[in-house]
Every structure is written in structure tokens, then in C-alpha cells.
Amino acid sequence: MKIGLCFPYTQDDIDRSRMLEWFRRVDDGPFSTLSCGERMVGPSVDMMATLAAAAAVTTRVHIAPTLYVLPMHPAIKVAKHAATLDLIAGGRTTIVVGTGGRPQDYQCMEKPREGRYSRMDAQVAEIRRIWAGELPFEGAEPIGPKPVQKGGPKILAGSMGPKSIARASKWADGVYSWSGNGVAAEMKQQYQWVSESWEKAGRTTAPKRVGGFWYSLAPNADEKLKAYVYKYIKVMGEAPAKAMSQMVDRSTPDKVQESLEAYAALGYEECWLNTATSDYAEIDGLIRVMQKLGWA
DSSP: OEEEEEOOTTOTTOOHHHHHHHHHHHHHTTOSEEEEOOOSSSSOOOHHHHHHHHHHHOSSSEEEEEEEEGGGSOHHHHHHHHHHHHHHHTSOBEEEEEOOSOHHHHHHTTOOSTTHHHHHHHHHHHHHHHHTTOOSSTTOOOOOOOOSSTTOSEEEEOOOSHHHHHHHTTTOSEEEOOOTTOOHHHHHHHHHHHHHHHHHTTOOSOOEEEEOOEEOOSTTHHHHHHHHHHHHHGGGOHHHHHHHHHHOOOOSHHHHHHHHHHHHHHTOSEEEEEESSOOTHHHHHHHHHHHHHTOO
16 A cells, blocks of 8 residues: 655744655655645645645655535636646645545635535536636636646545545546544445445546554654644544544554555555654654555
């Protein structure tokens, strides 16, 4: 199974030198993908600016927005963003889209959350039309640039539940599945939902399957992982933040390896992990786990 890393985009200690060093270490390492998430509120860096920088200074690793909160944006703007990213990366891009779970982000973007699911379905279709060279409206000029990849980058759905996966089966090239603590049973259930939905939708091409979870292998890893998850979930309420932060325990090499082996056994092609800190020890520790597994 291939392993990707999410840039620690929510950390408040990110500066130019740390950002560039992260890009270099991931590109030089045994990783398949460098991803970055999207947040409006909080200290997070901008997803597309960050990934454009990463695409420009890397030569090997795949670049993946994880994820565009698509209903917060005009579809044409996302089509242009993603095509430009594909151009900078030389065709090394995959994009993930979803509806997100943060009302404050929608409020910042002055977009309603109501109708977000059907809006996203229509937006994906519009993005693909733009990439194919169709005009956005009668009398308009075509929207460029053209993606390097024929037909544009693969579009994965950031979906976890049966309803969202069923919707995605009509338009997605695959699914980015998630279990915050890397729980095999959760990932097995999502894997089954994807298989069932693809079959029911009559899809003849197998979906790309990517998993993910939070981890830390930095000094004082358990403490830092719990603090990170608490802060990340806090916007959704005190109770869920406390519950999730107390549950996460992917903070030792053995625990991280346990989840990676489980994902691989289920049939996931890749796993894109999210670190709790920007410490370079997160990268080095994960490489050692991959070496132990024979994946590096």
C-alpha cells in the first residue's frame, strides 16, 4: 500500500522555511502523495496556495487537495484552480471534494450550507465540462488552462456515510475514506459501502480507494495527538471534542503499523495520514514504520 502525508496546515508554527522543508522531505521520502486540507477559520494556511508552492518545488510526489469544500466555491473557480495546479505539477494531481462539516467556514465564504449535497453533484459535472473545453455560457470564451491529464485530474469524494457514498458513486473516480483513529472495522464498513454503491450505480471502472487517519510520532506523541484532535474537533462542540481526543491512540509505531496493515489487508490502495504536529519527527517516524513493513 502506498502512503501519503497531509501537510500540517492547521499548525501555527508554519513559516516559509518549515513549509519548504516539509515539501522537500516528503518528495525525497518514500511517500506517494502530499495533501493539504481546507479551512477558513483558525490559523490554517490556504490550501491551494500551499499546494501550488508544493507542486512547484517537488518533482515526484503526487499533489492532492483534501479536500475542496466544494459548495463554498464557484465551480468554475475550482476548475481553474485544479487545472492550474495540474499544470504546475506536470500532471501529478488528484483532487478530493466534499461538503465539509464546519458552518463557520461557510459563513466566512458567505455561502449557504442548505442544498450543499445537490449543489456539489452539479458542480462536479460543471468542473468536468470546463476541463473538456465546453463554454461556461453562450457567448463566453473557454476557461483555461487545460489540465495536463486528459479529461482532468481524478476526482475523489471525501465521503464516510452510506448516503454520501451512494451519491458519489454517480460521479466520483473513487473515495477518500476516513477513520480518525484508524479503526479497521470502520474502514471495512466504508469499503463495503463503496463496493455496493459502485455496483448499484452500474459503474464498470473500479473506484480508487484511499484511507486516512490521525497520528503522531513526535516527542510526547500521545499528549500532542490528543491536544491536536481536541482543538480540531472543538468547533463542533465540547462533548465530541473531548470524546474523540480521549479515544485517539495512534501515537506509537506499533499502533500506526497496526492501522496501516489493516487498511492494506482490506484492499485500500493508499493511505494519506494526517500528523498532529509539524515536527519533522512525524515524517521520520513514519518512514521507520514503512521500512519495518517493507514499504520503503
